[in-house]
Amino acid sequence: MSDRPGYRTVERPALTLADRLVFPAILKGMAITASHIFEKKVTMQYPEEKWTLPEYYRGVPSLVMDDENREKCVACSLCEFVCPPRAITIVPEERPGGGREEKQPAVFDIDMLRCIFCGYCEEVCPEEAIFMSKEYEVVGRSREEMVFHKDRLYEIGGVRKDPHRKWKNADDEARAQGRGHGHGPAQV
Amino acid sequence: MTTWPSWQPEVLSFLPAWLWKVICIFLVLQMPPILVSLLVWAERRVSAWIQDRVGPNRVGPFGLLQSVADLVKFVFKEDVVPGQVNRVLYSVAPALAMVPGLVTFSLLPFAERFMVSDLDSGLLMLFAISSLAVYGIQIGGWASNSKYALIGGVRASAQIISYELTLGLAAAVVVLFTGSLNLAEMVRWQSETRILGLLPAWTIFVFPGGTVAFVIFITSAFAETNRLPFDMPEAESELAAGYHVEYSSMKFALFFLGEYAAMIVMSGLMTTLFLGGWSLFGLERVMEGTIWQTLIQTGIWWAKTLFFLFVFIWIRWTLPRFRYDQLMRLGWKVFLPLSLANLLVAAWMRTWGMWGASA
Numbered sequence: 001m002s003d004r005p006g007y008r009t010v011e012r013p014a015l016t017l018a019d020r021l022v023f024p025a026i027l028k029g030m031a032i033t034a035s036h037i038f039e040k041k042v043t044m045q046y047p048e049e050k051w052t053l054p055e056y057y058r059g060v061p062s063l064v065m066d067d068e069n070r071e072k073c074v075a076c077s078l079c080e081f082v083c084p085p086r087a088i089t090i091v092p093e094e095r096p097g098g099g100r101e102e103k104q105p106a107v108f109d110i111d112m113l114r115c116i117f118c119g120y121c122e123e124v125c126p127e128e129a130i131f132m133s134k135e136y137e138v139v140g141r142s143r144e145e146m147v148f149h150k151d152r153l154y155e156i157g158g159v160r161k162d163p164h165r166k167w168k169n170a171d172d173e174a175r176a177q178g179r180g181h182g183h184g185p186a187q188v
Numbered sequence: 189m190t191t192w193p194s195w196q197p198e199v200l201s202f203l204p205a206w207l208w209k210v211i212c213i214f215l216v217l218q219m220p221p222i223l224v225s226l227l228v229w230a231e232r233r234v235s236a237w238i239q240d241r242v243g244p245n246r247v248g249p250f251g252l253l254q255s256v257a258d259l260v261k262f263v264f265k266e267d268v269v270p271g272q273v274n275r276v277l278y279s280v281a282p283a284l285a286m287v288p289g290l291v292t293f294s295l296l297p298f299a300e301r302f303m304v305s306d307l308d309s310g311l312l313m314l315f316a317i318s319s320l321a322v323y324g325i326q327i328g329g330w331a332s333n334s335k336y337a338l339i340g341g342v343r344a345s346a347q348i349i350s351y352e353l354t355l356g357l358a359a360a361v362v363v364l365f366t367g368s369l370n371l372a373e374m375v376r377w378q379s380e381t382r383i384l385g386l387l388p389a390w391t392i393f394v395f396p397g398g399t400v401a402f403v404i405f406i407t408s409a410f411a412e413t414n415r416l417p418f419d420m421p422e423a424e425s426e427l428a429a430g431y432h433v434e435y436s437s438m439k440f441a442l443f444f445l446g447e448y449a450a451m452i453v454m455s456g457l458m459t460t461l462f463l464g465g466w467s468l469f470g471l472e473r474v475m476e477g478t479i480w481q482t483l484i485q486t487g488i489w490w491a492k493t494l495f496f497l498f499v500f501i502w503i504r505w506t507l508p509r510f511r512y513d514q515l516m517r518l519g520w521k522v523f524l525p526l527s528l529a530n531l532l533v534a535a536w537m538r539t540w541g542m543w544g545a546s547a
Contacts (some may be wrong), residue, residue, distance in 0.1 A: 023403070026507065033238045043242040055355040 010051060058119045058132040061110055063150065068150050069159065072129035075105040079130055081122035087114035088121065108150040144188030200479065210305050217294050224448040225255030231501050238505045259441070270332070277331035282442035285324025289449025292318050296370040297454045299466050310371040311359060314457065315352070318412075322348045325414075325421060328433035328443065330428065344414060344421035349410035350519040352417075357527035358405035361398065361534045362461045363392045375465030378546040379472055388465040395532045402462045402526050406499075407452040411519070413499055416446065417507040418515055423540025424517055425452030425509075455496035456468065456489070463492050 002137075018024045044051070066072050075092035093106035121130050133156050140146040147157075200208060229244065229252060236243030244251035269278065294304035295314045307313055322345050329341020363369055366377040381389035391398045411418040422430040432443045459465055466472050466485035475481045510518070 029233075029506045030502060033502060036240055037237040037242050041237075041242050042240050043236075045242075114355070 008108055030174060053136075053162070057134050057136075058117045059120075060112065060133050060135040060138060060151070060156055061115065061117075061121050061130055062133040062135070063129060063153040064131055064157040066153065066162050067159060071104055071154075073105050073108065073128050074101045074127050074129070075103040075108075076126065078124045078126065082120045082124045083115050084118060085114040087111045087116075105150060108153060110148045110153060111146065112140075113143060113146045118184045119146060126153065128160075128162065131160065153182035209304070212302060213294070216296075216298075216304050217290075217378065218393055218512050219312040220293055220445070220449045220452065221416070221523070224445050225259070225456050226252075226496060227448050227501075228258065228444075229496070230254045231266040231504075232497070233360055234501045235505045238502075254521045262441040265437040267439065270334075270434050273500050274333065276394075278434075279439070281328030281331055282439040282446070283324070283501050284327060285321055285537075286442045286446035287319050288319075288321040288324075288447065289446045289453060292443075292453045293449070295371065296453065296459060297375055297465060298489050299482045300372065300376075302482050302486055306372055308370045310329040311363065311369045311374075311461075312370070314453070315356060315359070318450065318453060319326065319348070321446060324446060325431050329421075329437070332431070332434035334434050336427045336429070336433045338431070340421045340423070340427045341363055343423075344431060346413070347418065347420055347519075348409055348514060349518065351408040351523075354404050354414060354519065354523040354527045357524075358401040359457075359461055360531055361401040361527075364531070365391060365394060365398070365535045370499075371465075373462050375460055375467060378419050378464040379467030388464055388467055388469060388489070390462065390467075392462040395534075395537065397530050397537070400526065400530050401534075402458070404523055404530070405462065406458060406496075408519075408523065409513070410456065410500070410503065413450045413454055413500075415451065417510050418506040419509060420512055420515060423509060431453065451500055452493070452497065455493045455500065457488060458496050459492040465489055465492075 005174045056168070063071075063073055074095075076092055077090050079086045080086075087110050089107065089109040089111070090105050091107035092103040095101055095104040117132070119132050122132050135156050139145070203211075205475065206212040232254070233245075233251070244254040247253040247257050292314050295307065295310050295317075297303045297306070297310075323349075324342040326341045329337040329339075329344070332338070362374060364446045366374040368374055368377070378390050379388055392402045393399075411414075412423045420430075421427075422432075424430075427433070432440055435443060466486045472481070472485050472488060474484060
């Protein structure tokens with residue numbers, strides 16, 4: 001009832017003759033759809049045009065080298081352990097030239113059929129050696145091809161200008177002592 | 189009046205009559221497959237445009253060869269025959285659905301001197317054949333031995349039978365005015381009669397009843413061809429795909445071809461009955477008797493028909509599906525009385541000589 005507090009009765013509008021004939025409404029709808037024919041299209045011609053990806057985009061995980069082309073990964077295997085779908089396989093080996101870092105990965109595989117692009121590997125990496133790239137076109141003709149090996153991962157990651165230069169002091173120290181680089185050259 | 193057979197262009201009058209007929213048949217037989225493939229492409233492009241998309245544009249110029257790619261896909265797909273079906277009827281149904289669409293093409297008057305069969309009972313014949321298509325759908329639905337297909341088939345037959353009435357009654361108005369069942373005669377009447385001595389008397393303009401008949405006809409045509417907003421037999425959201433849910437490969441393609449061929453025939457019929465067929469403000473009389481006249485007339489006819497085909501697609505991507513009871517109510521309680529009354533008014537006007545062919 002309309003006199004109940006807090007309630008308001010809404011009158012159902014009476015249908016006009018035009019409403020009941022339906023056809024005016026249909027013509028109106030057709031005018032709307034016809035106007036869309038000439039509207040600007042939202043389609044992106046994909047392989048030619050591509051999205052501009054945001055900074056936080058999580059694509060294929062990739063290994064990066066520092067600005068002196070050195071392999072940053074020290075094969076600590078933290079990413080291997082943290083990886084929820086267990087997509088990462090690392091076989092460490094001794095790093096020649098020996099510096100403060102003792103190990104480097106002999107094998108670094110990411111099975112892209114398993115990877116869920118969660119980005120935990122990037123978060124956990126103490127050496128800032130693994131980053132989620134903006135690469136999203138992951139294709140292959142076989143299961144083997146879908147396992148990305150170290151060379152491919154470095155190819156995707158490339159060189160990353162590291163703002164922190166966290167090994168800078170150690171490097172300089174090592175050079176001063178004539179031990180060469182604190183890290184061996186990239187084994188790529 | 190003329191020394192050549194009235195259905196043969198003058199330039200080609202040296203050809204024996206039977207040879208010209210064979211050429212006609214050959215040309216007309218090419219039309220359905222070409223047009224259907226064009227239509228499938230148009231359907232996808234127009235739907236895309238209406239939804240602010242681009243649509244298939246990769247295969248060939250403007251994506252025109254998309255249908256060829258579709259066809260190749262259909263041909264190479266596995267022809268799955270489910271185990272529970274009635275094998276004979278299951279195989280016959282797609283052909284039954286397609287043949288009426290192709291046969292009715294032979295009755296359409298593309299131009300004054302270009303049609304396969306110039307029957308005096310052309311309109312009757314056309315209705316008789318095109319209504320056979322319901323057998324293909326019904327048998328396909330039944331033979332599939334699947335609940336979705338069966339319901340789709342039953343719906344289709346109920347719907348097509350219901351709307352055939354109003355379709356016929358709307359066309360009867362045109363018959364009253366033009367005084368002939370011959371489709372070519374109808375066009376000739378519309379092209380030669382003048383409203384106020386100026387406008388060609390296309391049935392849609394002749395009197396308000398003609399417009400009403402046209403509206404009834406086009407709506408019934410949508411129901412007859414199972415197109416949205418009356419696509420009850422398919423109704424993806426309710427019946428998966430309706431009567432052809434169990435079909436695959438070329439059998440499915442035949443259903444598709446039949447449906448689109450029926451659409452073309454219905455559009456052609458609307459052009460012929462209501463929009464003056466091959467006539468366009470006297471343009472149809474240019475270069476009388478030459479092959480150019482035939483070409484111009486065919487062009488005019490197809491332009492009008494293609495417009496209606498566009499409307500078919502346009503409506504499909506505008507309106508949602510009717511409910512089944514709404515469909516039946518519209519057919520039996522609205523259109524049937526309306527078309528009967530319309531026919532009476534038309535008969536009255538015709539008897540009193542206000543319009544129509546001279547008695």
